[in-house]
Amino acid sequence: DAKTTQPNSMESNEEEPVHLPCNHSTISGTDYIHWYRQLPSQGPEYVIHGLTSNVNNRMASLAIAEDRKSSTLILHRATLRDAAVYYCILRDLRNTGNQFYFGTGTSLTVIP
Amino acid sequence: DAGVIQSPRHEVTEMGQEVTLRCKPISGHNSLFWYRQTMMRGLELLIYFNNNVPIDDSGMPEDRFSAKMPNASFSTLKIQPSEPRDSAVYFCASSDRVLNTEAFFGQGTRLTVV
Numbered sequence: 001d002a003k004t005t006q007p008n009s010m011e012s013n014e015e016e017p018v019h020l021p022c023n024h025s026t027i028s029g030t031d032y033i034h035w036y037r038q039l040p041s042q043g044p045e046y047v048i049h050g051l052t053s054n055v056n057n058r059m060a061s062l063a064i065a066e067d068r069k070s071s072t073l074i075l076h077r078a079t080l081r082d083a084a085v086y087y088c089i090l091r092d093l094r095n096t097g098n099q100f101y102f103g104t105g106t107s108l109t110v111i112p
Numbered sequence: 113d114a115g116v117i118q119s120p121r122h123e124v125t126e127m128g129q130e131v132t133l134r135c136k137p138i139s140g141h142n143s144l145f146w147y148r149q150t151m152m153r154g155l156e157l158l159i160y161f162n163n164n165v166p167i168d169d170s171g172m173p174e175d176r177f178s179a180k181m182p183n184a185s186f187s188t189l190k191i192q193p194s195e196p197r198d199s200a201v202y203f204c205a206s207s208d209r210v211l212n213t214e215a216f217f218g219q220g221t222r223l224t225v226v
């Protein structure tokens with residue numbers, strides 16, 4: 001399965017925008033880019049996903065490079081509640097196996 | 113819907129005992145995943161079911177681990193015999209593959225084997 005690379009940790013000031021990068025240079029044409037986050041002592045939760053075009057939802061925005069080899073999760077105004085581990089995952093939903101594998105993720109610290 | 117429900121939330125058992133973890137996926141979802149999370153290894157996919165059939169169990173550590181999904185609304189992960197290195201948080205997740213949407217995770221079961 002295609003791998004993703006993320007920085008181990010990042011810091012952001014509260015109410016500032018946060019850009020979380022992810023590299024996926026071996027992405028295939030049918031891989032969707034998914035982002036999940038895991039708050040302390042909770043299970044992972046879905047944030048956003050996309051294929052080729054940039055995506056927006058109430059939680060975040062996803063910017064996908066034109067060659068799809070990298071993407072950036074954008075939190076427009078970080079809050080203390082956004083402190084979590086953020087995972088970038090590639091998921092091929094068009095084939096039989098739609099399982100997905102978590103990497104090490106980026107631990108986001110939000111500074112008040 | 114109440115989301116993915118896992119039980120128990122916490123389990124403490126002695127080495128050598130059998131442990132059974134339970135999961136009720138979201139109604140209508142046809143994919144179910146079991147994950148294990150430790151500090152050392154992060155989140156590991158153990159097994160994946162589609163329409164109650166195990167599709168990929170390559171992540172199951174060894175024969176002491178087994179998983180079943182007798183129907184669309186229930187799955188179990190069994191460890192027999194349990195060992196201290198099995199101590200971890202075990203998560204169950206479900207998704208609707210047809211709709212190509214996100215997976216929903218349960219709150220997890222924290223297992224401690226002493």
